Amino acid sequence: MTRGRILDAAEALLVEQGTGAFTLSAVAERAGVSKGGLLYHFKSKEALVQALVERLVSEFDAAIESHFEGSYARAYVNATFEIVAGDPAVTGRRWAVVTAAATDAGMSEPLRVAFRRWHTHPDSGDEVTSQLVRLAAEGVWEVCHMAPGTYDAQRLAELRQRLLDLI
Amino acid sequence: MTRGRILDAAEALLVEQGTGAFTLSAVAERAGVSKGGLLYHFKSKEALVQALVERLVSEFDAAIESHFEGSYARAYVNATFEIVAGDPAVTGRRWAVVTAAATDAGMSEPLRVAFRRWHTHPDSGDEVTSQLVRLAAEGVWEVCHMAPGTYDAQRLAELRQRLLDLI
């Protein structure tokens, strides 16, 4: 589907070159579509970013759900580490979208809603512990994107296990 | 000092309105200088962002140092929570600078170096625990900026105590 290809291209561009290279023509070219074609699917740059945000949020929600087995925090950790331990380009997508949405306060509103939901979601067990674990997972995500290579695979596995043990 | 005022204006603009409003003229106007005056102090937009990054990194390093009393992770937590519990505009500065630097891979290189240093810094006690605690602090920072109001003052205090207890 063309729409999905455009979204992929936008993310890839953002991950590899940053927001400065995130222009409509560049996205279109990367997606193998003309600028007109891009604008047919997303009627403005803002609409494109919104779609990026929506996809990111729903994909992560789906990842949590697929890892769920009684504990939200556990699912959060497993979903996060599965992504972070994989392709760096995939890890970077979250930040890429966040930075793109940072152009305007209105654009990051849906992200704000999602973050609040992710971190206040009720959970079995102790609430503070559950929140703490999710926060650490968030930190892992951030550091793995900002400074890839900080943790090797083994350290990542240790961190993950330690987090799961806390719950 | 004019230079400092410009840096402050740039951060405030970024925090309040996002990267879209971060233009040389807007920063200049906010700082009460002309565009020419701004460019006298920072010879390009990139130079301005670099200065923003440098100030951010050195200020946080100083905050860690001032809280240090034997444990790096403890100092990291205390420095982070002190900032996060304060003015939201100050909390937002970190992200503001990060998003500004996200325009270009080269611009965020110094940030990458700083993040790696912050999260691989040797510490007393168990290394994995120390890293975990720092990651959670990073998560607190992120969530408090992305979704302010997620935690009230009491919950913030509980999270902080729990983190300190882990060390």
Place this chain on the structure above:
DNA sequence: TTCGCTGTACCGACCGGACGGTACAGTCAT
């Protein structure tokens, strides 16, 4: 003391180019 000179701080008009967005003609599967 005043004259010329230098360096620092700052100003604001202006330019080239890039960007988001529009218009519209074309194309191709059904």
Place this chain on the structure above:
DNA sequence: ATGACTGTACCGTCCGGTCGGTACAGCGAA
């Protein structure tokens, strides 16, 4: 042949950066 979709030429705006200039403080020589 119609409607979903694509390609391209083009437009107006805005942005980063340049540049010629002003103001003024200091300073050494005559």
